[in-house]
Amino acid sequence: MSTSREIHLASRPQGWPTADNFRLVETEVPTPGPGQIVVRNQFMSVDPYMRGRMNDVKSYVPPFQLDAPLDGGAVGEVVASEAEGIKPGDTVLHGLGWREYALLDAKAARKVDPTLAPVSAYLSVLGMTGLTAYAGLLDVAAMKADESVFVSAAAGSVGSLVGQIAKLKGASRVVGSAGSPAKVERLKALGFDAAFDYHDGLVRDSLKAAAPDGIDVYFDNVGGDHLEAAISSMNLHGRAAICGMIAQYNATEPPAAPRNLALLIGKRLTLRGFLVGDHGHLRDQFVQDMSGWLRDGKISYDETVVDGIENAPEAFLGLLRGENLGKMLVRV
Amino acid sequence: MSTSREIHLASRPQGWPTADNFRLVETEVPTPGPGQIVVRNQFMSVDPYMRGRMNDVKSYVPPFQLDAPLDGGAVGEVVASEAEGIKPGDTVLHGLGWREYALLDAKAARKVDPTLAPVSAYLSVLGMTGLTAYAGLLDVAAMKADESVFVSAAAGSVGSLVGQIAKLKGASRVVGSAGSPAKVERLKALGFDAAFDYHDGLVRDSLKAAAPDGIDVYFDNVGGDHLEAAISSMNLHGRAAICGMIAQYNATEPPAAPRNLALLIGKRLTLRGFLVGDHGHLRDQFVQDMSGWLRDGKISYDETVVDGIENAPEAFLGLLRGENLGKMLVRV
Structure with a gap:
């Protein structure tokens, strides 16, 4: 040929x-x-x-x-x-x-x-996708055990790993948003503590119901109303790792923007954008962790x-x- | 009495x-x-x-x-x-x-x-105001020598100190925005490399003209269009210390919000809100630095x-x- x-x-x-x-x-x-x-x-x-x-x-x-x-x-x-x-x-x-x-x-x-x-x-799980989830959650957002985590586009390749890694690293509560009832069911099967379909009402309300005690970490794949909702629900010293903003990639108008950035001050929040390419130093540790989790059946993808x-x-x-x-x- | x-x-x-x-x-x-x-x-x-x-x-x-x-x-x-x-x-x-x-x-x-x-x-200069400028610039935004700095409300109590401390710590360029021609003149007298009146056109355009090589650090006292402009002008790995958002304190409508947060990802930017009360550990170092600068006539307030x-x-x-x-x- x-x-x-x-x-x-x-x-x-x-x-x-x-x-x-x-x-x-x-x-x-x-x-x-x-x-x-x-x-x-x-x-x-x-x-x-x-x-x-x-x-x-x-x-x-x-x-x-x-x-x-x-x-x-x-x-x-x-x-x-x-x-x-x-x-x-x-x-x-x-x-x-x-x-x-x-x-x-x-x-x-x-x-x-x-x-x-x-x-x-x-x-996917052993490649850039997995490292993105791992580095964004643990390095950029510096998630610690007993913290509460929210991830958007959670049934996607990165999001579903973020939620599972968070649980494996001791998160107290993991909440995901997704775009269909089937995806929401899948998130629950993957071990998310709560999940919602972002079409069902305002993201802000859905998130407050899913994480009544607030969130410490937000892994953003969506931007716009998801980011605004996350800022609203964040506890003191909360951190957002900004990985993607798929909500606006196809926008021809200026995208919706979070109106509540003033909350960054009183709650001492951090928003940090990142690219996986800056986190290559974590690759060995990532491969070791992820291979172990896969071998032990602790991660599904x-x-x-x-x-x-x-x-x-x-x-x-x-x-x-x-x-x-x-x-x-x-x-x- | x-x-x-x-x-x-x-x-x-x-x-x-x-x-x-x-x-x-x-x-x-x-x-x-x-x-x-x-x-x-x-x-x-x-x-x-x-x-x-x-x-x-x-x-x-x-x-x-x-x-x-x-x-x-x-x-x-x-x-x-x-x-x-x-x-x-x-x-x-x-x-x-x-x-x-x-x-x-x-x-x-x-x-x-x-x-x-x-x-x-x-x-003012020896109190919370001075420590706010010092901690926000050097700790929260982690300004390093040879970086370019932008500060809004720069003729205010915090902003005027931010600009002067930045110069004393080796910033390559310091730009300030203020609300009147007299304030702009004052900033130039204080040693700012460039200053503009935010009433003169779009902040985004004024900032690009004042900092044609971009900025590494933004000290935000204003929010809204100033923050959007700063994000636009930020170089890779830029950091914003969010101290205040006076533009919206009296707003009765949802405030203007930066429409360009997606730039956080590709440019790996960090936005971090802070309160001076979290930075008391810097007080001794601040008092020592600031007293010295005042004694040597290096800071005006x-x-x-x-x-x-x-x-x-x-x-x-x-x-x-x-x-x-x-x-x-x-x-x-």
Whole structure:
């Protein structure tokens, strides 16, 4: 097989993206130069942050280019190598998803062991997703035992791990919000002490009912009314780790903003944005903790898998609409 | 003289307070019981945070009571004492302002030395005001040398010290905003590298012009559009110490809120509210630094003094309207 397919950005979305913003393109399977490898991708990740990269604005990662392949986390099998230390058959994690075959410098790939865990886990619970949950909760928000934790988008890949890690680390109460009754049920099955559907009334009221004694830590994946509600419910010296604000990624108007920031003063609250890339120093500790929890059956993780590179745009759109339970992946 | 006058809260303000919310009341000069002292107040402080205490809401300090004297920082001379270690003639700092004579437990007063500095300084540069600036800038926002600093309400008592301390601690650039051309001139005289009148166009534009390379630290006394502008101008890993939000203390509508909090994520920003009361451990270091700077003529401080307890409400209203330069005090 000498043909590879990949997804290009055909146009920049205004507001919610549609299938028309993407294009499936056929290309040749590349040949590696010195120091390079070719990987046949098995799974690729779609993530909310990719929506921001579809805008032509300066940010912490450069915007996607028009008429060029998108990129993002992927895992696959090496099929050709001109690099020392990596051979065909190895499984590697790398950053060139959205395509069937990836050509990259071997230095940009990390070998993973497919016998320790399903390879998809390196994109979710054992990968960036897991480390995001772990670092945001324990490092950025500095959760301590006996504290009360709230996480939004809690049935998503990061949120569901945040809640479970919080319980494992001794949180007194863990509350999650999600977007459907089925997700709320799933959160309860995962061990959340309380969960609510954010469509059922004001988030502020739902949170106060779910955490009557207030919260000490908020892990924010949503922004807007969720952040406002969290600030309202925070106890003295509360901390919010700001991981994402999916509520506003597709907004064409200025987004809703918390009106109660003055509470930061009297309650001495801290809001802190973070990117997982700044917390690589926690990786070893994370892998050790998470591997142990997985081995002992203490952590569950959900994956929603869509088949075929041609369906990657639809998987991404479904993610933005909240159709995933846990990690949204494309089996390439 | 056996009569003392004090200011009572006659009614709770809705929106901007007026003179009608206050009442001047004559009472007897009290007599101290065991362990108590009576202080003839010389100066009392009016502060923005007092506006919040006029509302009947739970907060970090209890609300003022109707038909009872207001309170707040004051300094005066002991005229009667039934407490060990404090004698008539001593000068003390305490929390019962808004009255000519104060009766209090000696434990609630702190002796100060009137020969080291004018007694009013213990309410401003050497007191809570100075410590607020010092702790917020150096501890909460953790300003380091060669960083760029923005402070709002910069001609106020706290703001003018923030800017000067930042320069003394090696800030690469210090920018202040204020509410009149005269205040802007004063900031330049105090050594600010740039200053602007927030009435002149959008704060966001003025700040970008004044700090074209961005800011690392924001000391917030205002909230709203100032905070939004600061977030916009912040460099990676920027920090905001949230000290006050005077822009919204009198608001009857939900206040303007920063619409750009999603920038916290990519820029890894931190917003942290604080109260000076949590930073008492810095007092010794603060007094040592500040006394040295004052002795060496490296810090200037402004006071706006209103005479007469009967004019204390007007002093407070003037403070909210921004009529003060530096610390607003009432000479009792």
